[in-house]
Amino acid sequence: xxxxxPLSEASVLAHHAALRAQFPILAQPINGQPLVYLDNAxxxxxxxxxxxAMRQFETTQRANIHRGVHTLSQRATDAFEQARSSLKRxxxxxxxxxxxxxxxxxxxxxxxxxGLSQGQDGRxxxxxxxxxxxxxxxxxxxxxxxxxxAAWRSGATLRILxxxxxxxxxxxxxxxxxxxxxxxxxxxxxxxxxxxxxxYEALLALAKKSGALTVLDAAxxxxxxxxxxxxxxCDFMAFSAHKMYGPMGMxxxxxxxxxLERLTPFRFGGDMVQSVxxxxxxxxxxxxxxxxxxxxxxxxVGMAAxxxxxxxxxxxTLEAHLAELRQHAVWGLRQIEGVTVxxxxxxxxxxxxxxxxxxxxxxxGTLLDAHGIAVRTGHHCAQPLLDHLGTGxxxxxxxxxxxxxxxxxxxxxxxxxxxxxxx
Amino acid sequence: xxxxxxxxxxxxxxxxxxPRNFGALPGATHQADGTNPQCGDQISVALKxxxxxxxxxxxxxxxxxxxxxxxxxxxxxxxxxQTTAARQLQAHFRGVLTGTEEADEAYLGKLISLAGxxxxxxxxxxxxxxWHALGHALQSPLPASTVSATVTP
Numbered sequence: 137x138x139x140x141x142p143l144s145e146a147s148v149l150a151h152h153a154a155l156r157a158q159f160p161i162l163a164q165p166i167n168g169q170p171l172v173y174l175d176n177a178x179x180x181x182x183x184x185x186x187x188x189a190m191r192q193f194e195t196t197q198r199a200n201i202h203r204g205v206h207t208l209s210q211r212a213t214d215a216f217e218q219a220r221s222s223l224k225r226x227x228x229x230x231x232x233x234x235x236x237x238x239x240x241x242x243x244x245x246x247x248x249x250x251g252l253s254q255g256q257d258g259r260x261x262x263x264x265x266x267x268x269x270x271x272x273x274x275x276x277x278x279x280x281x282x283x284x285x286a287a288w289r290s291g292a293t294l295r296i297l298x299x300x301x302x303x304x305x306x307x308x309x310x311x312x313x314x315x316x317x318x319x320x321x322x323x324x325x326x327x328x329x330x331x332x333x334x335x336y337e338a339l340l341a342l343a344k345k346s347g348a349l350t351v352l353d354a355a356x357x358x359x360x361x362x363x364x365x366x367x368x369x370c371d372f373m374a375f376s377a378h379k380m381y382g383p384m385g386m387x388x389x390x391x392x393x394x395x396l397e398r399l400t401p402f403r404f405g406g407d408m409v410q411s412v413x414x415x416x417x418x419x420x421x422x423x424x425x426x427x428x429x430x431x432x433x434x435x436x437v438g439m440a441a442x443x444x445x446x447x448x449x450x451x452x453t454l455e456a457h458l459a460e461l462r463q464h465a466v467w468g469l470r471q472i473e474g475v476t477v478x479x480x481x482x483x484x485x486x487x488x489x490x491x492x493x494x495x496x497x498x499x500x501g502t503l504l505d506a507h508g509i510a511v512r513t514g515h516h517c518a519q520p521l522l523d524h525l526g527t528g529x530x531x532x533x534x535x536x537x538x539x540x541x542x543x544x545x546x547x548x549x550x551x552x553x554x555x556x557x558x559x
Numbered sequence: 560x561x562x563x564x565x566x567x568x569x570x571x572x573x574x575x576x577x578p579r580n581f582g583a584l585p586g587a588t589h590q591a592d593g594t595n596p597q598c599g600d601q602i603s604v605a606l607k608x609x610x611x612x613x614x615x616x617x618x619x620x621x622x623x624x625x626x627x628x629x630x631x632x633x634x635x636x637x638x639x640x641q642t643t644a645a646r647q648l649q650a651h652f653r654g655v656l657t658g659t660e661e662a663d664e665a666y667l668g669k670l671i672s673l674a675g676x677x678x679x680x681x682x683x684x685x686x687x688x689x690w691h692a693l694g695h696a697l698q699s700p701l702p703a704s705t706v707s708a709t710v711t712p
Contacts, residue, residue, distance in 0.1 A: 496623035498598060498685055502566065514598040522599070528621070529598035557567055558575075558624060
């Protein structure tokens with residue numbers, strides 16, 4: 137029997153009570169039990185600091201941006217552009233990068249997939265018949281389906297970089313797939329379904345070297361890992377505010393300017409144009425050209441405040457805390473007969489996905505909920521991956537800064553109980 | 560009431576462990592699948608209909624306890640029934656789960672053990688998956704060639 141891993145409390149827990157108080161939503165009973173919120177890969181909760189920043193904007197700065205000469209409009213514009221700068225710094229963007237606000241990761245990835253596969257005004261699309269798109273087999277449907285559509289629209293061929301039986305991606309497998317016709321390589325920084333953290337730095341570099349545009353879905357990484365965009369061979373990176381302690385319905389696409397300029401805009405209207413006649417329009421420069429319509433300014437302010445919240449704790453501290461919790465959960469689940477944990481050994485992941493012989497995830501999830509424990513069950517919008525791994529649907533517990541070892545113990549007790557009921 | 564008693568009654572778990580009428584149905588005349596997009600669970604229901612009567616019914620596939628038990632009890636309830644009666648039962652069961660009809664205990668029989676699913680909205684789809692497949696199967700006669708092919712040893 138494996139020994140239980142040592143549980144030295146990470147320093148984030150030194151002020152844990154104060155930190156927990158930042159999330160009043162957690163201090164409520166669910167089904168008569170204290171809430172144990174372990175569905176953070178779906179959405180993290182929002183601290184009071186972020187809610188306060190958004191309320192501050194709404195109560196003192198709210199106006200539409202980029203179009204008023206009045207003071208309030210200027211304040212709102214400043215807040216929006218300040219949020220953009222903060223978030224660029226947060227992900228390690230350099231001078232050659234720009235950040236476009238979107239409604240989330242899905243929106244951002246669609247912007248890239250559509251923008252590269254659709255021509256416009258006599259300008260050819262970036263990809264066409266005979267070209268190839270490689271997408272990893274670990275992807276969320278949001279980083280697969282838009283590429284299926286892009287391939288269909290442009291006549292390009294979609295290829296899948298399949299993981300091995302343990303759900304890991306390998307450089308040599310990518311090297312075998314890459315050809316001079318590969319124009320795009322799309323990859324996740326962490327699988328939302330298995331928790332696998334692929335060696336994305338090396339994979340992106342390999343694809344880039346072969347001449348492909350590279351796309352990184354960082355939705356499951358930015359909440360705890362410091363991204364260093366300026367050192368990554370990455371043309372486009374997408375992420376969501378609500379998976380990093382920020383508001384829902386907000387996200388960003390950040391990328392190299394030269395790459396962003398290749399995107400055909402797909403949301404036409406106000407604010408994205410330089411000049412318009414009844415016949416035609418000249419589009420504005422980046423980032424405005426990709427931000428048609430009135431933006432979610434309060435959301436941008438909240439997203440930047442969420443980044444500041446993460447930085448105030450520090451990504452190293454966060455990663456250490458989450459790694460400990462994950463190690464604890466993986467260790468405990470493996471002691472339970474019939475449980476298999478996906479990607480058990482992966483580094484720096486906050487996701488623990490598992491299957492139980494003879495017990496369906498939906499039944500486990502319902503029984504856990506009766507004990508106040510919130511997990512996600514099903515195929516997590518990654519059906520091809522789970523089919524490929526042969527696991528079928530899984531139960532997924534995902535961790536965040538406010539979770540504790542005590543909560544992990546409650547999960548383990550809850551899973552044990554659920555199995556007793558169901559077997 | 561605790562969830563173990565409410566949702567996971569002994570009879571439900573017993574059907575989950577030993578589903579009735581489970582397997583392939585040689586000589587089936589009607590067949591259809593149901594899929595739950597949340598988890599990819601798939602249930603296939605096959606019927607042998609003779610003069611508007613469901614002479615045989617079997618199901619295959621995998622699902623959660625609620626899904627397996629509901630489909631298993633469904634096959635017991637409709638086996639030997641007229642197709643119109645099966646449709647009526649399906650409509651009533653669906654009505655009970657979606658809260659539009661009061662449960663008729665005498666009519667539902669064992670299926671009353673699943674009435675509590677109505678209190679778990681996210682699980683209603685699970686309980687209705689097999690019934691959904693049944694509804695489609697009743698309208699999906701297999702081509703004659705397939706029917707003869709399955710009866711040929």
